[in-house]
Amino acid sequence: MSHSVALGPRAATPRRIAALALPALVVLAAEPIYVLVDTAVVGHLGRVPLAALAVGGTVLTLIAWLGTVVAYGTTGRSARRFGAGDRASAVAEGVQASWLALGVGVLVALGMQVGGGALARTLAGGSGEVADAAAQWLRVAALGAPGLLLAAAGNGWLRGVQDVRRPLVFVLGPNLLSAVLCPLLVYPAGLGLVGSAVANVVAQTICGVLFAGALVAERVSLRPRPRLIGQQLALSRDLLIRGVAFQASFLSATAVAARFGTAAVGAHQIALQLWFFTALVLDALAIAAQSLVGAALGSGDDAAARDLARRIGLLGGVCGVAFAVLIAAGAGVVPGWFSSDPQVRDQAMLAWPWFVAMQPLAGVVFALDGVLIGAGDVRYLRNLTIVAALGGFLPAIWLAYGLDLGLGGIWAGLTLFVVIRLVALLLRLRSGGWAVVGAVR
Numbered sequence: 001m002s003h004s005v006a007l008g009p010r011a012a013t014p015r016r017i018a019a020l021a022l023p024a025l026v027v028l029a030a031e032p033i034y035v036l037v038d039t040a041v042v043g044h045l046g047r048v049p050l051a052a053l054a055v056g057g058t059v060l061t062l063i064a065w066l067g068t069v070v071a072y073g074t075t076g077r078s079a080r081r082f083g084a085g086d087r088a089s090a091v092a093e094g095v096q097a098s099w100l101a102l103g104v105g106v107l108v109a110l111g112m113q114v115g116g117g118a119l120a121r122t123l124a125g126g127s128g129e130v131a132d133a134a135a136q137w138l139r140v141a142a143l144g145a146p147g148l149l150l151a152a153a154g155n156g157w158l159r160g161v162q163d164v165r166r167p168l169v170f171v172l173g174p175n176l177l178s179a180v181l182c183p184l185l186v187y188p189a190g191l192g193l194v195g196s197a198v199a200n201v202v203a204q205t206i207c208g209v210l211f212a213g214a215l216v217a218e219r220v221s222l223r224p225r226p227r228l229i230g231q232q233l234a235l236s237r238d239l240l241i242r243g244v245a246f247q248a249s250f251l252s253a254t255a256v257a258a259r260f261g262t263a264a265v266g267a268h269q270i271a272l273q274l275w276f277f278t279a280l281v282l283d284a285l286a287i288a289a290q291s292l293v294g295a296a297l298g299s300g301d302d303a304a305a306r307d308l309a310r311r312i313g314l315l316g317g318v319c320g321v322a323f324a325v326l327i328a329a330g331a332g333v334v335p336g337w338f339s340s341d342p343q344v345r346d347q348a349m350l351a352w353p354w355f356v357a358m359q360p361l362a363g364v365v366f367a368l369d370g371v372l373i374g375a376g377d378v379r380y381l382r383n384l385t386i387v388a389a390l391g392g393f394l395p396a397i398w399l400a401y402g403l404d405l406g407l408g409g410i411w412a413g414l415t416l417f418v419v420i421r422l423v424a425l426l427l428r429l430r431s432g433g434w435a436v437v438g439a440v441r
Helices: 014-043 047-083 087-124 129-160 165-186 193-217 226-258 262-298 302-329 334-338 342-374 378-402 406-431
Strands: none
Touching: 014 047, 014 129, 014 165, 014 193, 014 262, 014 302, 047 087, 047 129, 047 193, 047 226, 047 262, 047 342, 087 129, 087 193, 087 226, 129 165, 129 193, 129 262, 165 193, 226 262, 226 378, 226 406, 262 302, 262 334, 262 342, 262 406, 302 342, 302 406, 334 342, 342 378, 342 406, 378 406
């Protein structure tokens, strides 16, 4: 059994924040890196298997996103109880989150056996080789959903008790095993595309079992508690709605970019994927914020929580400035890594100034998102995201289309989205309404 020592909130130095954020970053990056390996292996099978993996992988990414929602909700609740000195209750949050994750995972696995074919045909645009191959891959890969979601819940409560070592081992080990298994199953074993799915299932199942084992080792009651699960569902619902608002916004931006031509949408994809990469790094800082702020409020020290919020927000801004400098320096080089088409590179330059300018702002926004999630103030975050999307981002990008402002107009709209959220988060931070002390919000 691991008994992490809860450092006092005032001991949350930059080094302590980094000690929580860096392992979280490795865990966050493990799955995307594995997906790249998987894609490279399957890509050599031909166009149809690669297209099928793209279709099936989209569904698996959505399932993983559901897991992230569960993890974020669990971290804040566990951290509060841990900060209050009640480790057993903090772990109990993990037990109930794991029951919730397991239930959803089993439903997903069963649902894909029944509806995987229809879903694949919908995503692939009709029947055909790609849809058939995607359905076959999806039915097998979905068997890993219980393990995938159990691992997400496990990440949540372990971050809450500030144990970052075990999640690192539990995630990296199975992913490395899967990276070795994937090419072996696809080629020497002769399983082809299905071998990729089997490797996914093996990794996710082992990962889920390891996190479940960590719960058992804590020697707490493993009995389901419907009332607590209901509270977690309410929290997850708000985070889920917030996430849907994000997804709708980015899908709309891509749809508008496509209306400006092939070069524009290609350049938009380059900038957007780089944006997602920077978001991944900043998310690690947000996870550290969730754990530390939740623990501070759980211990009844709202002054320390406010101080942490200011320091973490400042650190987010510093990270954002660093990204801005790097992205600005790479303006003439980076787009060429992704496309040799001069029109695509020219279009990327229209988005680039906005992409650079928003980085320091986004750094603060991501950090403060983590602060409010750790504080359990997710209803405010939900409402803010909906207002910023419907009242700022979406009107701005469709106005860019109507006025023919091109890709620069789209990225100006994205910058407006970030600015609205930044202003509202700073106002919330200043009001102090988020800093509610106690083991439970």
